[in-house]
Amino acid sequence: MVIVRNLEETFGKTKGKEWFRIYKREDMPSSIDEQIKRLKNAHFKATKCLWTKNNLAIIIANK
Numbered sequence: 001m002v003i004v005r006n007l008e009e010t011f012g013k014t015k016g017k018e019w020f021r022i023y024k025r026e027d028m029p030s031s032i033d034e035q036i037k038r039l040k041n042a043h044f045k046a047t048k049c050l051w052t053k054n055n056l057a058i059i060i061a062n063k
Contacts, residue, residue, distance in 0.1 A: 032057050 008016030
């Protein structure tokens with residue numbers, strides 16, 4: 001997994017694994033549809049997903 005390797009390279013094996021455990025506990029990704037729904041609930045208009053790759057996305061919205 002890329003993130004584990006990056007954390008281990010940055011912090012060392014032990015500290016990297018510790019940071020990954022924290023990351024998994026705190027990172028709660030949601031789907032693009034869910035994020036757009038939240039934006040609309042917050043009164044954003046013209047929400048649109050422009051780009052996605054793996055677990056990344058660019059979403060735009062006007063308020």
